[in-house]
Amino acid sequence: MSFPLFPVQASTQAMRTDHIFFWLVFISGMIVVLVFGLIFTFSFRYRNGSSAQRGELPEWVSHDFEIGWTTATFFLFLFVAWWTAASSLGALTPSKSGLQIHVVAKQWMWKTQHPNGAREINALHVPVGEPVTLLMTSQDVIHSFFAPQFRIKKDVLPGRYTDAWFQATTTGTFHLFCTQLCGTEHARMIGDIVAMTPGDYARWSAAQPQADDVASIGASLFRSLGCSGCHAENSAVHAPPLAGLYGRPVRLSDGRTVTADDAYLRDSILRPGSDIVDGYENIMPSFAGLIGDDEIFALTAYIRSLADHPKESGR
Structure with missing residues (x-):
């Protein structure tokens, strides 16, 4: 269902987002109606004043009502915050398939x-x-x-x-x-x-025009840039192996543990000295200014493919 004043819903996220939006509008509207209803009711009901006692309240007066509506409002706020956050987290986590x-x-x-x-x-x-x-x-x-x-x-x-x-x-x-x-x-x-x-x-x-897939382009770059000379299994240089690396935790020399995702691989290519793998020396040169984003995409796609085909890393 799409509301006429809104763009059409063309994705699963669109339906979820609109569902949250309309419920928040409904809850906010009910609160507005309640508050303004009480304001107008009290304005007319007590427009001529009342005989209520003024000044300091006696000890027997209970504050249960104030505590009750304040607590109810607080828990309503917590519920709304939890519900919207839980419903929105799925849109923030990329799908691992597709x-x-x-x-x-x-x-x-x-x-x-x-x-x-x-x-x-x-x-x-x-x-x-x-x-x-x-x-x-x-x-x-x-x-x-x-x-x-x-x-x-x-x-x-x-x-x-x-x-x-x-x-x-x-x-x-x-x-x-x-x-x-x-x-x-x-x-x-x-x-x-x-x-x-x-x-x-x-x-x-x-x-579309025939072209190598991104991972194949990355494999060619991996060899032409000399990466295979250090990261291959039979290399004489002591460099971290890349087979099965993507998506796994990596322990660094400073004691931190990070996940080998696309951002980590990008930093390793452009700023290799920032995250040194535990047990290895900082010998990798920086490729900042030597390759562009398209090449970085291709290289990370190739390394990502090694998670499924680890034997190919020795090429």
Whole structure:
């Protein structure tokens, strides 16, 4: 169901978000009606004053009523906060299944890359009924990925990865905006999200210019940049193995334990001295300024693929 004054609901998150919104409006409306009802009732009921005792209250007067409504209001607030937080957490945690699409924002366009290597500018084709995870970064300033029909909005930051996910429920073409002022052409940084049936998406994907998938591109970069000379199993250099690394906890030399996710891999490539793996020396050079976000996406995709095919890391 979609309210006429609201954008259509085109994702599972949209239905959940609207459900929370309307319930909060209803609860707030009931409180407003109650408060203003009491104000008007007391204003007319006691407009001529009353014989109630003024001044200091006697000891026998009970404060149970005040304590009761204050406590009830407090627990109502806690319930609403818990309910909205619990209902919204699912939208913050990316799905581990489905498509993972890389998104790079720059002044003033959206660049997207699919797992099979297909690239788009200011457009994003997705299948209906399948979770889609967006792994996003910016090449210059802060942008914000906003798809109103999907009810998702996430800031896209330079030098960092942010992620968001959605599952389209309706076919069609939907708006994509940047909602963070990012320069003179900010208002023109728009695009389309095209939700298609799985069959149509498969045909569209097959019709795109042939290209290696992202992980294969990353494997080629891994060799051409010399990474395999240190991280291969038979390498003479003592460097951390990458087979099965992605998604696992990593103990660092300073005692911290971090998860080997996309953000950790990015930092390891650009700032290898910031998080040194326990038991290894800081011998990895920084690739900051030598490779761009597209290459970093490809390298992390390759390392991520080694979690499923660990024997390939020795290539």
